[in-house]
Amino acid sequence: MLRAAPKTAGEYVPLVGLRDVAVDYGALRVLQPTDLTIAEGEFLTILGPSGSGKTTILKLIGGFLSPSAGQVSFKAADITGLPPERRPFNTVFQDYALFPHMSVAENVAYSLRVKGASRSERLDEARKALELVGLAGFGDRKVAQLSGGQQQRVALARAIVAKPSLILLDEPLSALDAALRHQMQSFLKSIQRQLGTTFVFVTHDQQEALAMSDRIVVMNVGRIVQIGSPAEIYNDPFNAFVATFIGRNNLLPATPLPEHRDRFTTEIGVVQARSGEAAGVDADCQLAIRPECISVRRRGLELASEQKNRIEGVVREVAFAGTHYGYRVAAGARCTVTLECSGRHNETDGPLSVGEDVEMSFDPQDTRIIRT
Amino acid sequence: MSARHILTYLVAILPLGLFIGYPLGALLWSSVSTSNEGAVTYTLAFLAEALSSPAYLAVLGVTLVICIATAIISVAIALPMALFVWSRPARYQPIALLVLILPMFMSYIVKIYTMRSLLGLNGFFNQLLLTTGIVDKPTTLFLFNRGSILATFVVLYIPFAALPIYLSLERVPANFVLAGRDLGASYARALKDIVLPLASPGIVAAALFAFILALGDFVTPQMVGGPSGMTFGRIVWSQFGLAFNYSLGAALGIVLLVVTVAALAGSGLASRALTARMGR
Numbered sequence: 001m002l003r004a005a006p007k008t009a010g011e012y013v014p015l016v017g018l019r020d021v022a023v024d025y026g027a028l029r030v031l032q033p034t035d036l037t038i039a040e041g042e043f044l045t046i047l048g049p050s051g052s053g054k055t056t057i058l059k060l061i062g063g064f065l066s067p068s069a070g071q072v073s074f075k076a077a078d079i080t081g082l083p084p085e086r087r088p089f090n091t092v093f094q095d096y097a098l099f100p101h102m103s104v105a106e107n108v109a110y111s112l113r114v115k116g117a118s119r120s121e122r123l124d125e126a127r128k129a130l131e132l133v134g135l136a137g138f139g140d141r142k143v144a145q146l147s148g149g150q151q152q153r154v155a156l157a158r159a160i161v162a163k164p165s166l167i168l169l170d171e172p173l174s175a176l177d178a179a180l181r182h183q184m185q186s187f188l189k190s191i192q193r194q195l196g197t198t199f200v201f202v203t204h205d206q207q208e209a210l211a212m213s214d215r216i217v218v219m220n221v222g223r224i225v226q227i228g229s230p231a232e233i234y235n236d237p238f239n240a241f242v243a244t245f246i247g248r249n250n251l252l253p254a255t256p257l258p259e260h261r262d263r264f265t266t267e268i269g270v271v272q273a274r275s276g277e278a279a280g281v282d283a284d285c286q287l288a289i290r291p292e293c294i295s296v297r298r299r300g301l302e303l304a305s306e307q308k309n310r311i312e313g314v315v316r317e318v319a320f321a322g323t324h325y326g327y328r329v330a331a332g333a334r335c336t337v338t339l340e341c342s343g344r345h346n347e348t349d350g351p352l353s354v355g356e357d358v359e360m361s362f363d364p365q366d367t368r369i370i371r372t
Numbered sequence: 373m374s375a376r377h378i379l380t381y382l383v384a385i386l387p388l389g390l391f392i393g394y395p396l397g398a399l400l401w402s403s404v405s406t407s408n409e410g411a412v413t414y415t416l417a418f419l420a421e422a423l424s425s426p427a428y429l430a431v432l433g434v435t436l437v438i439c440i441a442t443a444i445i446s447v448a449i450a451l452p453m454a455l456f457v458w459s460r461p462a463r464y465q466p467i468a469l470l471v472l473i474l475p476m477f478m479s480y481i482v483k484i485y486t487m488r489s490l491l492g493l494n495g496f497f498n499q500l501l502l503t504t505g506i507v508d509k510p511t512t513l514f515l516f517n518r519g520s521i522l523a524t525f526v527v528l529y530i531p532f533a534a535l536p537i538y539l540s541l542e543r544v545p546a547n548f549v550l551a552g553r554d555l556g557a558s559y560a561r562a563l564k565d566i567v568l569p570l571a572s573p574g575i576v577a578a579a580l581f582a583f584i585l586a587l588g589d590f591v592t593p594q595m596v597g598g599p600s601g602m603t604f605g606r607i608v609w610s611q612f613g614l615a616f617n618y619s620l621g622a623a624l625g626i627v628l629l630v631v632t633v634a635a636l637a638g639s640g641l642a643s644r645a646l647t648a649r650m651g652r
Binding site: 084 | 545547548550551552553554555557561565569647
């Protein structure tokens with residue numbers, strides 16, 4: 001079962017490519033002309049809200065859908081017109097699509113049966129695959145006797161048993177409860193590392209995408225918006241959609257001050273942005289600052305460090321979230337800033353309450369300018 | 373048990389007893405009794421005759437062959453039709469299903485006459501053969517024989533076979549074919565390995581519907597079967613409607629009932645065996 005060692009970082013071998021691929025349903029264009037290259041051995045996540053075209057891309061790779069334009073390639077070969085049964089890819093479906101009239105082992109070994117493998121070989125491979133997903137000894141059970149998490153593992157075993165070049169996962173964790181979902185995230189990731197197989201994972205859950213992926217493809221309304229590592233996507237969102245869809249963000253309409261480098265006029269006053277952020281920005285834009293990057297103190301108390309951006313405000317909402325307190329603070333005339341403070345920080349002077357006057361500050365290095 | 377419970381049971385059981393239990397009892401009673409000017413005598417002679425007469429048994433054999441053939445051909449035609457409806461997009465399925473079962477809502481007699489006009493001496497097939505010059509005078513090949521009974525049965529009972537097949541297909545998730553193909557099976561292979569085993573209860577029910585409906589039918593054989601198309605249903609009817617021998621008619625009716633019940637029991641076993649076998 002164990003195959004070639006996972007590709008080392010930096011080794012980038014294209015496996016599957018989409019070239020100018022577009023999909024129309026009648027007059028409706030659900031996927032704008034799109035280019036995407038998937039590298040061998042990577043864990044690629046396609047992230048987007050419903051209707052963003054992420055499942056469309058999965059279907060194109062799997063061969064369940066023919067593009068209206070463009071080309072799908074595998075290594076050097078054009079596979080645009082190839083039906084799913086002739087593509088060396090297997091899929092873990094959202095609802096698992098396990099066959100209820102077959103036992104667990106028969107489900108897992110179905111692709112080998114289709115290929116004409118002998119019964120003993122099928123049983124042997126099914127046993128190995130089930131062992132790998134932690135379901136040793138479950139082969140003779142009926143699918144209906146398994147829990148959701150176990151069915152999920154059977155679906156994965158069925159997808160890996162024939163050693164495909166690529167595994168497609170269509171929101172496989174969405175039916176599981178939160179605790180099991182977290183467990184399955186690290187499990188899927190470890191299986192992927194162990195096998196070295198390319199995983200293409202579709203989800204609408206940004207936390208899932210950040211936790212599991214080597215690269216994330218962010219999609220919105222039928223287009224790829226940004227491609228990058230989880231850290232790149234989180235730290236340098238390309239536009240307002242990415243900035244607010246992945247993690248939370250305060251977006252403030254901003255106008256550059258012509259005579260000052262990196263300074264912007266906003267509703268909460270003049271803000272010093274990260275150096276270089278203003279380069280090439282001459283019109284209105286948005287200034288993004290993550291809630292966890294803002295420090296807050298009761299007005300009158302000393303701030304931990306002298307920071308450039310200081311804003312006064314009044315606490316409007318307090319929400320305890322276990323690891324931190326979430327506050328919504330009114331600042332300026334029409335502006336509300338969302339911020340998060342860890343519980344530890346609040347041990348010194350206690351959590352804030354609604355109506356308190358506060359002073360917020362943030363480091364210019366934590367700001368991003370989003371061009372609109 | 374409260375009065376309400378008793379009432380509930382009465383509402384449930386009374387019609388059952390009245391409309392099924394009573395006629396069944398009457399049939400049984402008629403088959404073992406005969407009345408002569410008010411004097412009732414009990415005898416097993418009629419049942420014995422129904423079970424031992426070579427003439428009746430021969431007709432029973434022919435009838436079973438026709439009915440089994442009806443079941444097989446109806447399913448063979450209804451299955452692709454039901455699969456076609458099932459594989460349409462969800463929003464077109466209700467209308468496609470309606471077209472499939474529309475003949476169910478048409479008069480039985482009209483359909484039989486339509487078959488006669490297709491199969492008869494001046495019917496469509498004869499006209500076709502005459503026009504194309506294959507025959508020079510109308511042939512009686514099509515009407516008033518066992519073949520014409522079979523053809524009419526099939527036409528009549530296809531919708532009754534298609535409906536249960538479609539209903540069992542409807543319970544098979546649409547992405548199972550896709551999942552099978554994803555795992556390397558061709559469309560036909562995925563149908564055979566995944567869809568048909570899961571739909572097999574409906575397929576067995578379809579065969580059973582066609583078989584039982586054909587078995588009891590005495591009008592169709594009379595209308596399109598002619599003298600050579602004698603079936604068991606016709607014999608039963610003739611004892612009641614022509615010979616006024618209710619006792620023999622009832623005894624023959626019981627034979628028909630036993631065959632039907634046996635077919636029902638057999639189909640239950642077949643259904644389970646089929647699902648298990650096809651999954652291997």
